[in-house]
Amino acid sequence: MKKKLLALTLTGALAMSLLAGCGSSGDTAATDTTAAEDTTTTEDTAADTTSAEGSVYYLNFKPEQDQQWQDLAAVYTEETGVPVTVVTAASGQYETTLMSEMGKSGAPTLFQVNGPVGLANWKDYCYDLSDSDIYGELTSDTYALKDGDKVAGIGYVIESYGLIVNTDLLEQAGYTTDDIQSFEDLKAVAEDITARSDELGFAAFTSAGMDSSSDWRFKTHLANLPIYFEYQDRGITSTDAIEGTYLDNYRAIWDLYINNSTCDPAELSAKTADDATSEFLNGQAVFYQNGSWEYGNVAGEGKFSDDQLAMIPIYFGVGDEANQGLCTGTENYWCVNNQADEADIQATLDFIYWCVTSEEGTTAMATDMGFVIPFKNAQEPTNLFVKEDQEMTAAGKTPISWNFTTMPSEEWKNGVGQALTAYAADQTDANWDGVVSAFVDGWATEYALANGQ
Amino acid sequence: MEKAIKRYSPIFVLPTLLAFTIGFIIPFLEGLYLAFCQFTTVRDAAFIGVGNFKRIFSDTTFLQSFKFTVLFALASIIIINVIAFGLALLLTRNLKGTNIFRTVFFMPNLIGGIVLGYIWQILINCVLSLVGEPLLALNSTAGYWGLIALVSWQQIGYMMIIYIAGLQNVSEDLLEAAQIDGASAWKTLWRVKLPMVMPSITICVFLTLTNSFKLFDQSLALTGGDPNHLTETLALNIYYTFYSRAGAQWKGLGQAKAVLFCVLVIVISLLQLKATRSKEVQQ
Structure with missing residues (x-):
């Protein structure tokens, strides 16, 4: 009998511990087990503080700046006592992570969307920031993301992209960046370098890799140019049907990229972002299409110094090329979760306001993260490419705005990317028609799918 | 007690x-x-009825991935089971080094699908570039056969172990009786061994069938559905619908696909179990 009692008690204890372990994740049972574990931890932090003055949970989009955000959050917590949790989603996994995090209790109080298309997915969760202090700090209203009259997102970083140039190599080839003022110049220089590549020992362009780690440089960023010029012509800022007026220019520059590069165009489908970066760092190519966020990867100790680098506009053979600037804009908008507790919302608003106004916050964003932030208290950035963008704008050049945020869906980008890869492997008119079709027809189809229901 | x-x-x-x-x-x-809702996060779902299920059949990528999965399942079931059974026959003959070979064949099964996918991707791309064919991202035929080669390599060892266990259980008496009756080796295989290992066949076909239908990580890592969804398995299609699409209307659709997928796998495997079970003999 005694034995039985013991067994019974033990079983009971086992069952109880099981119950206790699972109790807190009951309402997130639909997510997987690891996610359920995460919930428990975030719930713990939330529970500790809601009684005090709220807490902040920031789901960060930029893996490059993860450590800097963690540090900044620690400084803020030390100063104010408000706990700030920063979680960074893995590269390319932001939407996925956000979706599962938002479904939990203890959801992110601060998250980000990438522009109008991203906002469509999350607008019901965005707190109206029109009365917030941070909105008043913006240097221009164009950096606010609006949903009707509601201010749904605040752009917090301005970035630029163009052609990063290894000026040493360019000089070895007998040119300077001043020689390149138009698409024709760029083409002449690139083709000259290719013709003499054996003698020079380097190529004009780094590999235009179409692996998913790198293809966004072309299916999204390069594709911004034909869209931008078409929008300019038509005087619009978004459309349900793109006409593809400038796709011939798109083809010309794509041809230039893939035929004057470090590798055979047929191999591009497997080339990654790391391949392109290392080719550039190893001095195998002069030009590298990428953005100001890449600065930390190409400049610094053991890499290039600032006077060996420059960023020039992606000349496209359209419009007033002499006055064309870099492609400058933002796809990083902060949104505050309106489903969070009042106290948490307030804590979040205080936190982002502090980030963009305080000495520590602005220094961290400018120096550690290398951001140019569109706020009144912004500090001088140390990022060379960002400085070049400011100089060009000051010299009267017109920056090209970021219109890829109006691309109808990821699926559209993938379709264009796929077609570009197929064309690169076999450069026929028929394959280019595939790109045109993915670009123009794909836009209409995807726009209807995304906005139809 | x-x-x-x-x-x-x-x-x-x-x-x-x-x-x-x-x-x-x-x-x-x-x-x-x-599956009957429209939602962005699972906590605030709005009931919309069977609309999601209606949309599945107008989604061409789903039908395409269904076709691909069926073709893939057919080929991989046959290839895996035939080779695994052949190896099992060889390795139950008391040859020298049998144990080493069994271990070697079984080992690929211990590596995770994602890792295998990337290893084979590098391998296949290298071969394709040597022979001057388009690489995996542009080559759906290579993607199809590559995926089959990958899962065969991974699963043959596992199925082989099950077949070996089955073959070792075939009673010596029966084999001896067959020998005395003058049955050739070929006839012994068809008339004695095969009927006797029917339970193993049931299990192996069941496992390979469900594995092929549920295939996800291998195909994600090897081709990711490229080119243009042509090598997308059903599970991958569901994942992409749910996660790569922005907007509330896609989540419910992905969920509905998952439910349909689940029913489909259950029905197909039950039919298969019934079919192979009926061939099993009492000892």
């Missing part, structure tokens, strides 16, 4: 039952409900 066990059985069942309910039954039912 037996009575006591019976009396306390609910207590013994309870922990597992609770875990099963929390970890499987509740999410499963919630998932079923979500």
Whole structure:
């Protein structure tokens, strides 16, 4: 009998511990087990503080700046006592992570969307920031993301992209960046370098890799140019049907990229972002299409110094090329979760306001993260490419705005990317028609799918 | 004693039952409900009826991935089982080094699908570039056969072990009787060994069938569905619908696909079990 009692008690204890372990994740049972574990931890932090003055949970989009955000959050917590949790989603996994995090209790109080298309997915969760202090700090209203009259997102970083140039190599080839003022110049220089590549020992362009780690440089960023010029012509800022007026220019520059590069165009489908970066760092190519966020990867100790680098506009053979600037804009908008507790919302608003106004916050964003932030208290950035963008704008050049945020869906980008890869492997008119079709027809189809229901 | 066990059985069942309910039954039912909803996060879902299921059939990528999965399943089931059975026959012959070979063939099974996918991607791309063919991202035929080669390499060893166990259980008496009756080796295989290992065949075909239909990580890592969704398996299609699409209308659709997929796999495997079971003989 005694034995039985013991067994019974033990079983009971086992069952109880099981119950206790699972109790807190009951309402997130639909997510997987690891996610359920995460919930428990975030719930713990939330529970500790809601009684005090709220807490902040920031789901960060930029893996490059993860450590800097963690540090900044620690400084803020030390100063104010408000706990700030920063979680960074893995590269390319932001939407996925956000979706599962938002479904939990203890959801992110601060998250980000990438522009109008991203906002469509999350607008019901965005707190109206029109009365917030941070909105008043913006240097221009164009950096606010609006949903009707509601201010749904605040752009917090301005970035630029163009052609990063290894000026040493360019000089070895007998040119300077001043020689390149138009698409024709760029083409002449690139083709000259290719013709003499054996003698020079380097190529004009780094590999235009179409692996998913790198293809966004072309299916999204390069594709911004034909869209931008078409929008300019038509005087619009978004459309349900793109006409593809400038796709011939798109083809010309794509041809230039893939035929004057470090590798055979047929191999591009497997080339990654790391391949392109290392080719550039190893001095195998002069030009590298990428953005100001890449600065930390190409400049610094053991890499290039600032006077060996420059960023020039992606000349496209359209419009007033002499006055064309870099492609400058933002796809990083902060949104505050309106489903969070009042106290948490307030804590979040205080936190982002502090980030963009305080000495520590602005220094961290400018120096550690290398951001140019569109706020009144912004500090001088140390990022060379960002400085070049400011100089060009000051010299009267017109920056090209970021219109890829109006691309109808990821699926559209993938379709264009796929077609570009197929064309690169076999450069026929028929394959280019595939790109045109993915670009123009794909836009209409995807726009209807995304906005139809 | 037996009575006591019976009396306390609910207590013994309870922990597992609770875990099963929390970890499987509740999410499963919630998932079923979500298939009839439109939602962004699972906490605020709006019921919309069977609309999601209607949309599945107008989604060409789903039909394409269904076709691909069926073709893939057919080829991989046949290839895996034939080779695994052949290896099992060879390795039950008391040859020298049998144990080493068994271990070697089994080993690929211990590597995770994602890792295998990337290894084979590099391997196949290298071969394709040497022979001047388009690489995997542009080559759906290579993607199809590459995926088959990958899962064959991974699963043959596992199925082989099951077949070896089955073959070792064929009674010596039967084989001796066949020999005395003058049956050739070929006839012994067809008339004696094969009927006797039918239970192993049932299990192996069941495993390869469900594995092929549920295939996800290998195909994600090897081709990711490229080019243009042509090598997308059903599971991958569901994942892409749910996660790569922005907008509330896609989540419910992905969920509905998952429910349909689940029903499909259950029905197909039940039919297969029934078909192969009927061929099993009593010893």
